[in-house]
Amino acid sequence: MASDAPAYVLENLSLVGPAKAVGYLPLRTVAEVLGLNVEDLITQAMARGLRAISIGPHHCCIKSGALYVFDAAALEAVLRVGSATLDQVEAPTDPEMFVRFIARDWFAPDHPIMPIIRAAFADHLRST
Known part of the structure; x- marks a missing residue:
């Protein structure tokens, strides 16, 4: 990711890979806080073998x-493990469609899909 931006802000994207399937940053943060171009970050992600969508x-x-x-293979593995829950809540199992699905709405902390979302974002990897 961009070397001149604060590492802790970009961490949500830079850690994406086999251990952290998905990361995100608000578009406003990318443009106004980091002063970066979204298309450049997409290109950088793709160069790392990742997928990126704005x-x-x-x-x-x-x-x-x-x-x-997102790392499509890593996310696919997370979704495969949670496939019964995804069926129950009528969530997509395709990695890109899943990302679009979870981007659309906030889910309550006790929603059945939350363990899958937490696993996909690998919240346990966040530095404090």
Whole structure:
């Protein structure tokens, strides 16, 4: 990711890979806080073998929209483990469609899909 931006802000994207399937940053953070171009971050993610999608505010629960970066193979593995729950809540099992699904709405902490979301984002990897 961009070397001149604060590492702790970009960590949500830079840690994406086999151990952290998904990361995101609000589009406003990318542009206004980091002063970066979303397309450049998408290109950097793709160069690392990752997928990246920019989801605008009309299709995202984040007010400004968000940039999502994901490791398709790692996310597919997480989704495979949670397939029964995904079926139960009628969530997609395709990695990109899943990212779009979770981007659209906030889920209550006790929603059945939350363990899958937490596993995908590997919240346990966050530095404090």
